[in-house]
Amino acid sequence: MTTKLNSNSGMSRRNFLGTTALGISSFTILPSWTIDGVHIAPSDRVVMGVIGLGQQALSDFAGFASVPGVQFAACCDVDQMKQQRFKKRVESWQTSKSVSSRCDMYERYEELLERKDIDAVEVATPDHWHALATIHACQAGKDVYVQKPLAFTIIEGLTMVKVARGNKRVVQVGSQQRSSKEFQKAIELVQSGAIGHIEKIYAKVGVPPKPLDLPEMPVPGNLNFNLWMGPLNDPKIHYHPDLCPPISLDPEEKEKLWGAWRWYRETGNGFTADWGAHMFDIAQAAIGMDGSGPSLITPKGYNGQKYLTFKYLNGIELTEQPYLDDYETAQGIKFIGTKGWIEVARGYLACSDPSLVPAEIAGRRPKQMTPEERKKMYEQMQKSATKGGGSFEISAPHMQNFVDAVRSRKDTIAPIEVGCSTSTLCCLGNIATELQRPVKWNPATLSFGDDKEAAAHRLYKYEYRNPYSLDK
Numbered sequence: 001m002t003t004k005l006n007s008n009s010g011m012s013r014r015n016f017l018g019t020t021a022l023g024i025s026s027f028t029i030l031p032s033w034t035i036d037g038v039h040i041a042p043s044d045r046v047v048m049g050v051i052g053l054g055q056q057a058l059s060d061f062a063g064f065a066s067v068p069g070v071q072f073a074a075c076c077d078v079d080q081m082k083q084q085r086f087k088k089r090v091e092s093w094q095t096s097k098s099v100s101s102r103c104d105m106y107e108r109y110e111e112l113l114e115r116k117d118i119d120a121v122e123v124a125t126p127d128h129w130h131a132l133a134t135i136h137a138c139q140a141g142k143d144v145y146v147q148k149p150l151a152f153t154i155i156e157g158l159t160m161v162k163v164a165r166g167n168k169r170v171v172q173v174g175s176q177q178r179s180s181k182e183f184q185k186a187i188e189l190v191q192s193g194a195i196g197h198i199e200k201i202y203a204k205v206g207v208p209p210k211p212l213d214l215p216e217m218p219v220p221g222n223l224n225f226n227l228w229m230g231p232l233n234d235p236k237i238h239y240h241p242d243l244c245p246p247i248s249l250d251p252e253e254k255e256k257l258w259g260a261w262r263w264y265r266e267t268g269n270g271f272t273a274d275w276g277a278h279m280f281d282i283a284q285a286a287i288g289m290d291g292s293g294p295s296l297i298t299p300k301g302y303n304g305q306k307y308l309t310f311k312y313l314n315g316i317e318l319t320e321q322p323y324l325d326d327y328e329t330a331q332g333i334k335f336i337g338t339k340g341w342i343e344v345a346r347g348y349l350a351c352s353d354p355s356l357v358p359a360e361i362a363g364r365r366p367k368q369m370t371p372e373e374r375k376k377m378y379e380q381m382q383k384s385a386t387k388g389g390g391s392f393e394i395s396a397p398h399m400q401n402f403v404d405a406v407r408s409r410k411d412t413i414a415p416i417e418v419g420c421s422t423s424t425l426c427c428l429g430n431i432a433t434e435l436q437r438p439v440k441w442n443p444a445t446l447s448f449g450d451d452k453e454a455a456a457h458r459l460y461k462y463e464y465r466n467p468y469s470l471d472k
Contacts, residue, residue: 045069046403049118049142051109051133052125053077053086054245055255056147060122060174061086063399065093070403073118076106080222081247083107107224109133113140120170120406123147126261127268128232131156131470134171135163143170143406145399148277149269150419154427155461157420158446159470164416172402172412173419175281176395177346181361183282186335186344190286194356196339198287198316202323203279203333206271208308208433212264214240231468234266243267265434269459272308272320272433273426275331281414281422282344283318283333291417293425293443294318297432308429313443320429330366427459 046069050057053075064070072090077083083105091101106112112121113136120143123133127149134146144164150173151157164171177183190198216238219225225239245255262268284290294310300320307321323334323343332345340352347363398413405412424446431454432439439454441447448454455461464470 044407045071046406047071047073047117047119049074049076049112049115049121050086051076051112051121051123051137052129052147053079053082054124054259057086057122057124058089060124060145060147060395060399061089063396064122064403066396067400067403070399071099072103074104074106074112074115076109076112078107078224078228079244079247080107081249084249085247085252107227110136113137113142118142120144120402126228126259127152127273128261129230131160132231132468134160135470138164138167138169138171141167141169143402145172145174145402146419147174148281148419149273149423149426150277150416151423151427152269153459153462154424154446156470157423161416161420170402170405170409170412171416171419172398172405173277173414173416173422174395174398175277175414175419175422176398177278177282178285178414178418179395179398179401180346182344182347182349182363185349185358185361186333186342187282187286189342189351189356190335190337191288194340195335195337195342195352198335198337200336201283201287201316201318201333202321202336203276203283203318204322204329204331205275205279205320206329206331208272208430209263209265209268209270212236212266214238214242214260214264217241220246229465231462231464232267233463233465237266269426269430272429273423276320276426276429277419277422279331279333280318280425281418283335284422284425285418286335287312287314287316289421291421293421294428294441295443296438296440297428298438299429299433299436302437308433310425310429324366327366327368330368332366431457431459 048064048070050061050072054077061072064072071094075083075086075090077086087103087105090103094103095101112118121137123130123137123144123146125133125147130146131151134144137144151160189195217240219239223239223244225244228244229237242257242260244261245257245259247254262274263270268274284293289312295313296311298305298309298311300306300308307319309320310318312318322328322330323332323345324330330345332343332348335342342352343350345366348365349357349362350365351357401413428439428441434457435453440449440451442449448460
């Protein structure tokens with residue numbers, strides 16, 4: 001697991017496919033595909049493997065399944081039941097498309113990465129596995145679609161960028177709002193100066209992580225919890241079903257919640273990163289801070305500070321606060337400029353000058369929901385997700401962009417540097433929050449200067465559990 005895989009720097013997709021013809025021929029007996037009337041030549045086929053098979057992987061499978069020319073050859077998870085569920089879902093779909101149905105299962109992703117017939121992988125594991133799985137995939141010559149946030153720590157993200165570029169791999173980060181029309185239009189309006197110079201941005205994402213407070217429970221026989229933990233190095237971490245939500249195959253019953261590992265400091269970065277990887281991401285894109293970041297981070301509560309605040313060298317302030325006056329919990333963004341404002345969220349775009357927003361993408365303003373209405377909405381989403389491959393968020397345009405980039409060898413709409421700067425921003429917010437004081441950050445040198453306490457924080461550089469290492 002810590003052994004560096006062979007590097008594949010500079011090999012073209014055409015040459016790579018040429019070296020893997022035997023592997024592909026063992027998976028498909030057809031010389032070409034025709035899917036929904038679209039002819040797919042063998043050289044344009046993209047064969048994928050998936051690492052991490054929870055709800056997010058099922059959601060993303062529905063998106064990838066809509067992209068012509070994508071085939072799934074293998075899947076990997078530390079939970080044997082989730083392996084079987086994913087295999088069944090994939091093989092049923094591929095059979096319906098007259099494509100070789102076979103999808104092999106693995107517990108350890110290194111075995112999947114050894115497969116020469118796989119062009120690309122998705123990494124949909126918990127965040128603490130993103131770095132190692134992505135790094136090893138790049139070293140194995142695979143392109144990568146990695147779920148957001150890119151990394152668990154700042155150093156992980158920086159290392160991932162170095163390895164991906166060093167091995168000339170295409171990487172797409174799963175911040176799919178980059179591929180959504182309402183967010184693209186909001187970015188365009190901000191950058192065109194439609195509302196003047198941006199002074200403030202409100203981005204509602206949610207609360208930071210809390211200390212792990214789940215009681216320890218027996219580990220089920222179908223789950224390799226030690227492997228699930230991987231590089232996590234904290235004696236307080238133990239198994240609880242909320243961390244690894246169980247499923248049933250007969251009768252089929254899916255997870256009752258998203259993995260709660262994301263809400264705890266020992267295993268995740270809270271809403272700060274979970275939704276920050278979406279809303280903070282769009283905010284930085286709009287003001288030209290992709291690949292950069294803030295210079296001063298002040299936590300909520302410091303000297304009466306009402307909201308977590310990021311200040312940029314150009315004077316813009318980004319605050320984690322409601323973007324709608326009458327809906328405090330809705331995730332979204334408000335850009336405030338010298339000439340007006342823009343509000344944007346999923347399925348909603350509005351501007352102080354309504355003529356700037358095309359009617360077809362304006363959507364509807366989110367309304368405040370009662371707890372009962374919110375519960376009913378999630379129950380309906382869960383029910384829809386259970387039927388035939390549906391999901392909470394199907395991101396087909398984002399998947400199409402990734403597959404197009406794999407074929408063209410061009411950058412994706414959310415390349416790894418973008419994911420790194422966004423994930424760094426999220427980590428900085430949590431570092432300042434936990435230290436309970438302002439933190440200075442140099443976006444040019446990617447350092448805290450002489451702030452040794454911040455530089456020693458686990459979200460800057462995390463000491464992996466043996467035998468895991470970023471350096472091997």
